[in-house]
Amino acid sequence: MNTLTNCPRGCETTIIKIHASGSLKQRLVSFGLMKGARVTLLEYAPRKSTVEVKVGKMRLALRKEESDMIEVEYEAK
Known part of the structure; x- marks a missing residue:
């Protein structure tokens, strides 16, 4: 699973899934994640x-x- 933490600097990604729940998930969604x-x-x-x-x-x-907790998809450069 590729997470946001594993991406290199400058990497453009697409969020596949957020593996959080409750107030944390709601807070991330309110920021557009x-x-x-x-x-x-x-x-x-x-x-x-x-x-x-x-x-x-x-x-x-x-x-x-x-x-x-943020699963992403990105292309390696």
Whole structure:
């Protein structure tokens, strides 16, 4: 399973599934992170503790635990 955490910098991905539930899933969806959404991985924090992504015109910082729950599809360059 490819997760958002495994993508290289600059990678453009499509979300396949979010493996979260309850309030966390609702929060991610409210930011535009939902099935079929296009996401660009911009930057990693040291040790990949957080991930900066771009969804539409919005930039988000996600914890590693959250980005591990987002299954994505991307093409290796």
